[in-house]
Amino acid sequence: MRSRRALLYMPGDDLHKIRKATTLGVDCICMDMEDGVAFNRKSAARDTIVQALNTLDFGRSERLARINPVGSGMETDELKAVLPAHPDGIVIPKVENGNQIRWASALIADVERQYAWSIGEIILIAIVESALGIINLREIASADPRLCSLIFGAEDLAGDIGAQRTAGAEEVFYARSALVTHTAAFNLQAIDLVHIDFKDTEGLILESKQGARMGYTGKQIIHPNQVNPVQEAFTPDDESIAKALHIMEAFAAHQQAGKGAFALDGKMIDAPIVKAAERIIARAVAAGKIRGNGHP
Ligand code: COA
Numbered sequence: 001m002r003s004r005r006a007l008l009y010m011p012g013d014d015l016h017k018i019r020k021a022t023t024l025g026v027d028c029i030c031m032d033m034e035d036g037v038a039f040n041r042k043s044a045a046r047d048t049i050v051q052a053l054n055t056l057d058f059g060r061s062e063r064l065a066r067i068n069p070v071g072s073g074m075e076t077d078e079l080k081a082v083l084p085a086h087p088d089g090i091v092i093p094k095v096e097n098g099n100q101i102r103w104a105s106a107l108i109a110d111v112e113r114q115y116a117w118s119i120g121e122i123i124l125i126a127i128v129e130s131a132l133g134i135i136n137l138r139e140i141a142s143a144d145p146r147l148c149s150l151i152f153g154a155e156d157l158a159g160d161i162g163a164q165r166t167a168g169a170e171e172v173f174y175a176r177s178a179l180v181t182h183t184a185a186f187n188l189q190a191i192d193l194v195h196i197d198f199k200d201t202e203g204l205i206l207e208s209k210q211g212a213r214m215g216y217t218g219k220q221i222i223h224p225n226q227v228n229p230v231q232e233a234f235t236p237d238d239e240s241i242a243k244a245l246h247i248m249e250a251f252a253a254h255q256q257a258g259k260g261a262f263a264l265d266g267k268m269i270d271a272p273i274v275k276a277a278e279r280i281i282a283r284a285v286a287a288g289k290i291r292g293n294g295h296p
C-alpha cells in the first residue's frame with residue numbers, strides 16, 4: 001500500500017503554493033477546489049490544477065485534486081476538467097453515503113475508458129465530516145474498490161454536531177475512533193484531522209502521535225512546516241521496528257515449538273500482539289524505511 005503519512009492541501013488557484021509543494025518531499029499533494037478556494041476563484045482553480053498537472057514535476061508525491069461535494073452542482077464540471085490531466089486521485093469532501101462515491105467512480109471509469117487508461121488506476125479518497133457521514137461509515141467504507149483511504153474532518157464535524165474544538169479533541173473522539181475502526185475493517189488507510197494552528201509544532205507532534213496510536217496512518221496538513229514532523233510521527237521509529245521484528249521472529253520460533261503464547265522481555269506475546277507488530281513493519285516498508293524482508 002502506498003504511504004500517505006502527510007496530505008498537504010493548498011488552494012488550487014495558487015500555482016506558487018502548488019509549485020512549492022512539489023519541492024517538499026510530501027507523500028500527498030492535494031490541490032483544492034473546495035473550501036480553500038473563494039467562490040469567484042473556482043474556475044481559476046480548475047484551470048490552475050490542470051496547468052500544474054500538465055507542466056510540473058511532482059516527484060514521488062501523489063497528485064490529488066479535491067472537488068466540491070457531490071450535490072454541490074460543481075462536482076461534474078470539476079471532474080471533467082481535471083481528469084483528462086490524469087491526477088493520481090480525487091478527494092471527495094462531505095461524503096455521507098456510498099452512492100456519492102459510486103457516482104464519482106463511474107464518472108472516472110468513463111474517462112479512463114475514453115483515454116484507454118486502465119480501469120481503477122485513478123484512486124478515490126473520501127472525507128467524512130458530518131454526523132450523517134459518521135453514522136453511515138460502514139456503507140461509505142465498503143462503497144467501491146477505487147476507494148483507498150478515508151479522511152477524518154474534525155472542523156466540519158464539530159460545526160455539524162454543535163461541538164467546540166479542543167486541543168485534546170475529546171469532543172470528536174467517538175467519530176475519530178469510529179472512522180479508524182471502519183477503515184481497518186475494510187482494509188483502507190485512515191487520515192487524521194488537521195492541526196490548524198500551523199505555528200504550533202509541539203502541539204502538532206503530540207496530535208500526530210495521538211492519531212498514530214489510534215491506528216491512523218496519516219494526517220491532513222496545511223503548511224510546509226508541518227510536512228516533516230507529521231511524516232516522522234507516522235513513520236515507525238527504529239526502536240519500534242526492531243521490537244516488532246524481534247516479536248515476529250520469536251513468535252515464528254515458538255509456533256514451531258508448538259507454543260501459541262509465550263513470554264518475551266517479561267511480557268506476554270500472542271497472536272494479536274504479533275498482528276500489531278506486522279502492521280508496524282508494513283508501515284515501515286510503505287514509508288521506504290526498510291524492505292519487506294526487514295532489512296534497511
Ligand atoms: N502549500 C504549499 N505552500 C505553502 C502552503 C501550502 N499549504 N502554505 C504556505 N505555503 C508557502 C507560502 O506560499 C510561502 O512561500 P514563499 O516563502 O515561497 O513565499 C511559504 O510557504 C511560507 O508561508 P507562510 O508565509 O508561513 O504562510 P502564508 O501566510 O503564506 O499562508 C495559509 C498561510 C494558512 C493561508 C496557507 O498555509 C494555506 O493556504 N494553507 C492551505 C489552506 C487550504 O488549502 N485550506 C483548505 C484545506 S483545509
Ligand code: MG
Nearest residue numbers: 093129153156
Ligand atoms: Mg472540510
